[in-house]
Amino acid sequence: MxxxxxxxxxxxxxxxxxxxxxxxxNLRTDRASPDLLKNLYVEYYGKKTILSNISNIVVEDSRTLRINTFDHKVNKQVEKSIINSNLGLNPISVGNIIRVPIPQLxxxxxxxxxxxxxxxxxxxxxxxxxxxxxxxxxxxxxxxxxxxxxxxxxxxxxxxxxxxxxxxxxxxxxxxxxxxxxxxx
CATH class of the missing domain: 1.10.132.20 (Ribosome-recycling factor)
Structure with missing residues (x-):
């Protein structure tokens, strides 16, 4: 006991x-890391879902993350979640890919x-x-x-x-x- x-x-x-x-x-340093967005929640068909469950987040280069969503219809919600996350990031959609440049602190x-x-x-x-x-x-x-x-x-x-x-x-x-x-x- x-x-x-x-x-x-x-x-x-x-x-x-x-x-x-x-x-x-989740607190970002100056380099790109998928951990930065790992626990970010996205509105996915009416339910809050962790971004990493509905997409692949990869490091494109030392200052850019690339997000490939499994369902491209949620790209707008993903962008909105990133902007509202208070991380100071501004995603850019290029076709079905979302790029997230990591600005200088x-x-x-x-x-x-x-x-x-x-x-x-x-x-x-x-x-x-x-x-x-x-x-x-x-x-x-x-x-x-x-x-x-x-x-x-x-x-x-x-x-x-x-x-x-x-x-x-x-x-x-x-x-x-x-x-x-x-x-x-």
């Missing part, structure tokens, strides 16, 4: 970190992206802390029900805190790395 609680706590904290990594991959846009990065970072840290609080509450309930001793409670809370420290440090490192990427262009 104790090992199961620790494993569940670690898994939830790991998921907070994975979600953070996924969300910051301006200093103003770079600063906005860094602010967005820090907000996402803080939300991820809050996620980790919420997991910690939930786990500590479970530990307190185990003590209250006399399933564990006071010493085991302290030991478990210390281990949960160590996990919390590890994942918050991981999020901080990922934030610094992405900020360095954004500032290097």
């Amino acid at each position: 104790i090992i199961n609680l620790k494993n569940q706590t670690e898994e939830k904290m790991k998921n907070c970190t994975k979600n953070f990594v996924s969300s910051i991959n 301006t200093e103003d846009r770079r600063n906005k992206l860094i602010k967005i990065l820090h907000v996402k970072s803080e939300k991820s840290k809050v996620c980790v802390r919420i997991v910690r609080r939930e786990s500590n509450d479970l530990v307190k309930n185990l003590l209250k029900n006399k399933d564990i001793s006071k010493n085991e409670e302290k030991k478990l809370q210390n281990e949960i805190q160590l996990l919390t420290n590890f994942y918050i440090k991981e999020i901080n490192n990922l934030t610094k790395e992405k900020e360095k990427q954004l500032n290097s262009f």
Whole structure:
């Protein structure tokens, strides 16, 4: 039961970190990457659908992405979604292909992206802390029900805190790395 609680706590904290990594991959640097549009939603016959489910997104060159939709009737919706995505991108339709040129980052846009990065970072840290609080509450309930001793409670809370420290440090490192990427262009 104790090992199961620790494993569940670690898994939830790991998921907070994975979600953070996924969300910051959408913050663009100066090079074209399909990850930039991977989680973009498009209105597809009345339902919101992830762009990567209805198209192929490939790097045409270092500054251009090419989108080949499986159903060319949705090209207008794809363009609209890209424009409304707040990524600062302007798609260009050429026949059945949508090209997305990646413009140079301006200093103003770079600063906005860094602010967005820090907000996402803080939300991820809050996620980790919420997991910690939930786990500590479970530990307190185990003590209250006399399933564990006071010493085991302290030991478990210390281990949960160590996990919390590890994942918050991981999020901080990922934030610094992405900020360095954004500032290097």
